[in-house]
Amino acid sequence: MAVSVSAADVKALRDRTGAAMMDCKAALAEAGGDPEKAIEILRKKGQASAAKRSGRATAEGVVESYIHANGKVGALVEVQCETDFVARTDDFREFAREVAIHVAGMNPPPQYVSVDEIPESEREAERRIYEAKAKEEGKPDNVIDRIVEGQLAKWAKQVALLDQEHIRSDRYDGKTIEEIRAELAANTGENVRIARFAHFRVGEE
């Protein structure tokens, strides 16, 4: 059965998901016009293609910066993609800029791009602090491990850029940097990778 899909529905789905027009149209048709089902379809496809994409080499990209208006704090970021064609698009450059705005605005700033980058030594040091605190608070031994693991996971997300909600919550509605990155990757069809960042605040060396 052919389902009639209006241009307005396609546009609305695109606005909600950030997926490409063609994909939105196909998903709506497959979902029989139901936008919620269409989102589900897009998400599954998105994850499938993202998994393929994340292994691909990123040799192109941009370096972007943001200096807060007071001139006392700034950030530099490198965001990579696969082709110079994508690197030159407004969407890609805007993403790089928004990451720089986020990094500059965070206090304390993120320490690593992803939780995977946290050195084992730092993780262990943090673990010892939580263990000592849990013991001091008289927590029973059989729950200390679980408490400590929970605190450690929470801390790791706080210091990892990708797990942070974008500081401009009015614009990004609580989305994490990783979620915004994944949308851009889906839109461009390329692997998008935040390679590194720097954050300087005057006197905070």
Next chain:
Amino acid sequence: MAVSVSAADVKALRDRTGAAMMDCKAALAEAGGDPEKAIEILRKKGQASAAKRSGRATAEGVVESYIHANGKVGALVEVQCETDFVARTDDFREFAREVAIHVAGMNPPPQYVSVDEIPESEREAERRIYEAKAKEEGKPDNVIDRIVEGQLAKWAKQVALLDQEHIRSDRYDGKTIEEIRAELAANTGENVRIARFAHFRVGEE
């Protein structure tokens, strides 16, 4: 004997030295109107006050960035001074920007702010390379040390930002970053310190 010092002479001396108007006028008067002697007087005074200044705390400053027009390379710098008043001046901000332009433009980029920051382990690794090379070239043992020390000093200056000539040689006429910094310190009467910098080039992590 009172020497008549013209405003044009004061201006010319200021342009050559970057010293403050009042200091230029006083130096010209002391030098009996001879600009070369006046420069010598300014230099001596400048060095004396610079030595006093360099011990003073720098808690203010700015963070500045520069992204090359191609968007593939950028730099972030932190430059410190003593008061927010100086941090807000155009001269201070321009210096920070010019340092960022320099860092972004250098290929390879500087590795350290000053030679003092080079870790001993890295210096030793470099020394071993030069020693091996000198031996391979059959240099006599009694001169190897001198050759190696010379090469090491040259290398240290190449990787240290302050010792590099500003990349905009047309504008700075071969002056090093340190020389430009010292002029700004003399002009502002404050200790000026390049605290740190970052340099990103796409794909060069």
